[in-house]
Amino acid sequence: MTAENAVNFSELVNKNKQTLARLKESPRLLLHRRDGEDLVLTTAARAEQDQTVVSAATRMLAAMARREPGSMELLLDILPDAFPWVRFLPEPDVHAFAVELVDTMRAADSIGNSASVAQLLVAWQHTAEIHSDPELFEALSRDHDADYGPVPDPRGVA
Incomplete structure (x- = not known):
């Protein structure tokens, strides 16, 4: 995934509407976590x-x-x-x-x-x-x- 499709997990928590809006631009969003494995966020339809x-x-x-x-x-x-x-x-x-x-x-x-x-x-x-x-x-x-x-x-x- 490209850098523009990646955010820190805290952005999802603190700016959830803006972060989730990015899924309209990209099918997947990489969520970097400080204390665990990175996650991939996508829509159920895309999955x-x-x-x-x-x-x-x-x-x-x-x-x-x-x-x-x-x-x-x-x-x-x-x-x-x-x-x-x-x-x-x-x-x-x-x-x-x-x-x-x-x-x-x-x-x-x-x-x-x-x-x-x-x-x-x-x-x-x-x-x-x-x-x-x-x-x-x-x-x-x-x-x-x-x-x-x-x-x-x-x-x-x-």
């Missing part, structure tokens, strides 16, 4: 439009991936354009990522919550980062013969 667009794109992608055999190859071909880091993944992992992405997007869309998609993208990107660094990959994939004993139940640790 519903956004969800409709994401849902439609998800359904189209899922339908495309399920169609003819060439569809998955097309998806695999365009993934590096959308996610350049997939170039570091081994070929089987690129396919696994594509399948998991489509399936997770469909499931997330069905409940209206995209947090699982965001987590999936972060996890696969971290996997790509490991593959991009030979020393890190070797250290993490090496067999470790040491047995450090049973792991305590984390719920019992204070």
